[in-house]
Amino acid sequence: MANKELIIPADILGAYRDVFTAEALDTLAVLAHYNVAIKEAMVARIKRRNDRAAQQEKIRFLDEESYIPRTNINVGDAREGKFEGAVIPADLQRQWIQGTGPAAKPNAPVDSSIRNVAYALLSGADGWMFDGEDALGQISTMSLDNQRNLKLAFSRDPLFLGVAERVAGEMNRWATGFLGRETIRDWRSQLDFTTKIFRARGLHLADRHIRATDGTAFSASIVDLVLYVVNNFRALQASGSAIVLYLPKIQTAGEAALWDELITALESHLGLATGTIKVYVLVEQLEATFQLMEIRAALGKHFVGFNTGRWDYINSVADAMSWDKEFIHPNIEEITMTYGYMRNYEDRVRRAVNTPDVNGNTALWQGGMEPNIPVGSATGVTESMERAVAGARREQRAGASGKWVAHWKMVHIVRPVWETVGEDNQLGRAFPSLTYTAEDAGGLTLLEPAQRTVRGARNLLSVALQYGNAFGQGMQAAALKPADFFGNDDVLYLMEDMATGEIRLSILWEWLHKGARLTEDEPAAGTKAGDRFTPELFTHLLDEEYGKLLAATNKDVHDDSKGTTLPIARAIALAYVHNALKLPWFVDLLNINLNNYNLLVAEERIRLYIKTFNETKVRITGNLDF
Incomplete structure (x- = not known):
C-alpha cells in the first residue's frame, strides 16, 4: 500500500x-x-x-x-x-x-x-x-x-x-x-x-x-x-x-x-x-x-x-562520558542503585x-x-x-x-x-x-572505587554474546547468566532485555579504549592487579567465552543458533568493542541483521554501518531487507 x-x-x-x-x-x-x-x-x-x-x-x-x-x-x-x-x-x-x-x-x-x-x-x-x-x-x-x-x-x-x-x-x-x-x-x-x-x-x-x-x-x-x-x-x-x-x-x-x-x-x-x-x-x-x-x-x-532503572541508565552514562579517558566503570555487578552517580540520579528523580x-x-x-x-x-x-x-x-x-x-x-x-x-x-x-x-x-557522574576484574570481564562478555544471540532468535527478553555458571542451580538466571547488551559492550569498550586497570590478580589469565585491560586480553577472553557457548547444551544455547545467530553476535560484539569511535547504539547492529543468518552478509552490514557512522555520523536504522 x-x-x-x-x-x-x-x-x-x-x-x-x-x-x-x-x-x-x-x-x-x-x-x-x-x-x-x-x-x-x-x-x-x-x-x-x-x-x-x-x-x-x-x-x-x-x-x-x-x-x-x-x-x-x-x-x-x-x-x-x-x-x-x-x-x-x-x-x-x-x-x-x-x-x-x-x-x-x-x-x-x-x-x-x-x-x-x-x-x-x-x-x-x-x-x-x-x-x-x-x-x-x-x-x-x-x-x-x-x-x-x-x-x-x-x-x-x-x-x-x-x-x-x-x-x-x-x-x-x-x-x-x-x-x-x-x-x-x-x-x-x-x-x-x-x-x-x-x-x-x-x-x-x-x-x-x-x-x-x-x-x-x-x-x-x-x-x-x-x-x-x-x-x-x-x-x-x-x-x-x-x-x-x-x-x-x-x-x-x-x-x-x-x-x-x-x-x-x-x-x-x-x-x-x-x-x-x-x-x-x-x-x-x-x-x-x-x-x-x-x-x-x-x-x-x-x-x-x-x-x-539500572542498565539503560548506566549505558547512557558510559556513552556520555566516552570522551573522558579517566572515566572508567568497575564491574557491572558493583554498580547498584546505591553506587555513586546512581544514588544521585535516583534522588533527583524522587525530588522531581x-x-x-x-x-x-x-x-x-x-x-x-x-x-x-x-x-x-x-x-x-x-x-x-x-x-x-x-x-x-x-x-x-x-x-x-x-x-x-x-x-x-x-x-x-x-x-x-x-x-x-x-x-x-x-x-x-x-x-x-x-x-x-x-x-x-x-x-551525576560520580564514580566510586570498586572492583574491576577478569571475572567481571568474562561475565560482561558471556552475557553480551548470549544476549546478541537471543536477539537474533527473536527473544529480546531472555533468561541469562554467565557461561561459567551453566549447570549451577545456585546461581539463578536473570531476565534481561536489550539494555543488558548495550551496557555490557559499553563497559568493555571503555575498558579497552581507556586502558582500564584491573584491581586483583587472576593467575589463570596471567594478569595481576594494576595490569591494563589490553586488546590481547580482550581477544583471549572473547575466544574462551565464545568457546564455552559453542560447547553449552541446548538448554543454555540453542544448538540451531551455534552456526547462525551466535557467530553473528560474536562479529557484532567484536566490531563494536574494537571500533575506535564509540558507536551510539549496539541495537543498531543487531537490528540491521534481523532475519539474517549468514555470517558473511552480517559482516558486510557491520562494515557498512561502521564506515557510514565513522565518516558521516549517520546511523543506519532502516530495515535493509525492506
Whole structure:
C-alpha cells in the first residue's frame, strides 16, 4: 500500500488487516509528517554527543532563562512547578508492582503467542507494561503480533478467553507448589485487576514494515503509538481503564515536547480530550536527569510519573562520558542503585516527582526492575528472593510508589513489601526541592572505587554474546547468566532485555579504549592487579567465552543458533568493542541483521554501518531487507 505519506508491503497489509485497520492507516497518514521532526531530533542528539566529545565537556543544566524547545515554557518556571500537570487517574493510584514483558513470542501461532498476555493479566500485578521496545523480539512480524495479541486480549476475544482459562490453572498449580496457595480465585474477574500499559519504541528506532514514500526509514514511535491507541482506546475506555504509555530513551525536554505534540495530535484526531493519554517516562538517559522538571512540564497533562532503572541508565552514562579517558566503570555487578552517580540520579528523580505543579499535583515514582526468577536450587532461590525483597524494601523506604518485576512469578513475592505498608502511593512525600549547582552536576557522574576484574570481564562478555544471540532468535527478553555458571542451580538466571547488551559492550569498550586497570590478580589469565585491560586480553577472553557457548547444551544455547545467530553476535560484539569511535547504539547492529543468518552478509552490514557512522555520523536504522 502506498499513499502520499507511507509505503507498506501488500503482504503485510493482507496478513494484518486486523491491525492495519482503515482507521489506523488514516491516523498513520495524519501523523506521518512528524517523521521529519523525529529525524531532526535524532540528528540533534548525535550533534550534541559529538560536540561534547570534541570539546571534552560534560552535560550541563539548562539556562534557567531559556525556554524548553517546541514550547513557550520558561525553564525557570518549569523548575518551580509553574505548569499544569496531570491528575493521577484512579487505576494508576496504586501501582505497587508493575510487571513487564512482551505480548508475543517468536515464530508462534496466536494461541501460543497470546499466552504472554494471559500470564500478565492474571499475575496479580497492579500494572503490566506490555513492551513494544527492549523486551520485544523484532524478527519477522513480531511487532505486529504484539499489537494483534493486545487487541484480541483487551477486546476479550473468545480465543484469548480460552487461553486465559487454561493459563490460570497452570499459574495456580505453580503457586500452590511454591507459595502454598492459589493466587487466582476467579480468572475472569482477575483479568480486570491489572492496569494495562504499553511501552512504545523510542525515537531512535525505525519500523521494519513501513517506510516513507521517499524510501526513508519511518519512526517506530509513530507506528507503535498509533497502532496501540487506535486499536485499543475504545475497549480500554469501555472497561474504565486509562490509556497509559511508557516513553523510553528520552534525552531532553525538547524531545519530551515532541512526544507531547505527537500525542496531542493523536488525541485531537481521535476526538479525545487533551490529556486523555497518560505517560510515564523511563529515566534511562543521563541528559534527561539534568532536565527532569523540564520534561514534566513539556509533557504537561499527559505526564504521570518517572521510572528509574539500572542498565539503560548506566549505558547512557558510559556513552556520555566516552570522551573522558579517566572515566572508567568497575564491574557491572558493583554498580547498584546505591553506587555513586546512581544514588544521585535516583534522588533527583524522587525530588522531581514530588515537586507540585500549579494545581498542587505531584507525580509517581516507579522503582527499578527486579530481574530474578524463582527457578533454581532451593538455596539459590531463597538467597535471590531475599535479595529481591530487600531491594524492594529499600526502594519503598526511599519513596517509590512501586517497582517492576520481569516475570509474573515474582509478583506475589515482591508485592507484599508495599502491601504490608498499605499506602496506595507516596505521592507528594516531602523531599527537598531540586537544586542545580556544580556539585549536583558532578554527582551525576560520580564514580566510586570498586572492583574491576577478569571475572567481571568474562561475565560482561558471556552475557553480551548470549544476549546478541537471543536477539537474533527473536527473544529480546531472555533468561541469562554467565557461561561459567551453566549447570549451577545456585546461581539463578536473570531476565534481561536489550539494555543488558548495550551496557555490557559499553563497559568493555571503555575498558579497552581507556586502558582500564584491573584491581586483583587472576593467575589463570596471567594478569595481576594494576595490569591494563589490553586488546590481547580482550581477544583471549572473547575466544574462551565464545568457546564455552559453542560447547553449552541446548538448554543454555540453542544448538540451531551455534552456526547462525551466535557467530553473528560474536562479529557484532567484536566490531563494536574494537571500533575506535564509540558507536551510539549496539541495537543498531543487531537490528540491521534481523532475519539474517549468514555470517558473511552480517559482516558486510557491520562494515557498512561502521564506515557510514565513522565518516558521516549517520546511523543506519532502516530495515535493509525492506
